[in-house]
Amino acid sequence: xxxxxxxxxxxxxxxxxxxxxxxxxxxxxVPAAARxxxxxxxxxxxxxxxxxxxxxxxxxxxxxRLVRGVELRVDAGALxxxxxxxxVRDDGALGDELDRLQRDRVQRARAxxxxxxxxxxxxxxxxxxxxVGRPHIARAVxxxxxxxxxxxxxxxxxxxxxPCYRPRQLPTFERGAALLRDACAVVSLAHPFRYRExxxxxxxxxxxxxxxxxxxxxxxxxxxxxxxxxxxxxxxxTGGSDAHDRTLxxxxxxxxxxxxxxxxxxxxx
Numbered sequence: 001x002x003x004x005x006x007x008x009x010x011x012x013x014x015x016x017x018x019x020x021x022x023x024x025x026x027x028x029x030v031p032a033a034a035r036x037x038x039x040x041x042x043x044x045x046x047x048x049x050x051x052x053x054x055x056x057x058x059x060x061x062x063x064x065r066l067v068r069g070v071e072l073r074v075d076a077g078a079l080x081x082x083x084x085x086x087x088v089r090d091d092g093a094l095g096d097e098l099d100r101l102q103r104d105r106v107q108r109a110r111a112x113x114x115x116x117x118x119x120x121x122x123x124x125x126x127x128x129x130x131x132v133g134r135p136h137i138a139r140a141v142x143x144x145x146x147x148x149x150x151x152x153x154x155x156x157x158x159x160x161x162x163p164c165y166r167p168r169q170l171p172t173f174e175r176g177a178a179l180l181r182d183a184c185a186v187v188s189l190a191h192p193f194r195y196r197e198x199x200x201x202x203x204x205x206x207x208x209x210x211x212x213x214x215x216x217x218x219x220x221x222x223x224x225x226x227x228x229x230x231x232x233x234x235x236x237x238t239g240g241s242d243a244h245d246r247t248l249x250x251x252x253x254x255x256x257x258x259x260x261x262x263x264x265x266x267x268x269x
Contacts, residue, residue, distance in 0.1 A: 012239075
């Protein structure tokens with residue numbers, strides 16, 4: 001549980017998913033999960049969705065700051081990347097785009113489910129509602145009579161090169177970044193080392209002003225590469241565990257970096 005390569009305990013986990021998208025925790029369960037690991041600030045960053053129960057950019061619940069955020073996937077031409085918006089204010093343009101994306105998610109999920117059911121001859125139990133994504137379908141496949149577990153569903157049915165995959169209609173990087181800048185206190189590039197063109201992704205971070213420096217990749221990454229960009233462009237560091245389960249604090253910010261982020265978000269709210 002570190003904010004860097006050292007052993008400083010994380011106090012701000014800025015990348016957490018809930019049941020409003022494809023996470024396991026409900027919003028009500030987040031404060032207790034945070035307190036268990038000494039985290040006092042959590043950004044709720046559901047996919048293409050601002051959590052409907054968060055009514056302000058920052059809300060304090062049981063001593064834990066909940067930052068209203070969003071993770072927005074955008075099309076950057078050669079890359080599809082994820083942007084993290086923090087301290088979301090009420091904004092009609094961003095809200096309209098997120099509504100469109102949720103409708104697209106439901107339509108896409110319905111098409112994928114229909115394909116899987118036709119191809120495999122099973123019935124899938126999937127709630128085709130706002131927040132639905134491929135992880136929901138993969139879980140349903142694993143729980144059905146299909147001969148695939150969760151990962152097998154991605155590997156053989158719904159992964160990007162598989163027969164039942166359907167693309168999404170994403171905003172461009174320019175449009176997504178502009179919408180987030182207008183509505184959020186901080187906009188950051190998520191997990192730069194997950195993209196096949198890391199340098200191109202880091203160039204996009206320069207345009208945003210922040211980058212997810214700390215992330216639970218589960219493998220070694222060239223941290224010097226990202227620190228050079230942070231230093232050259234004066235980027236704000238963000239970080240988070242990208243938790244889809246019930247464990248927070250695997251990565252994030254601590255100390256002065258956490259305080260800098262909190263001041264930016266509270267000041268921009």
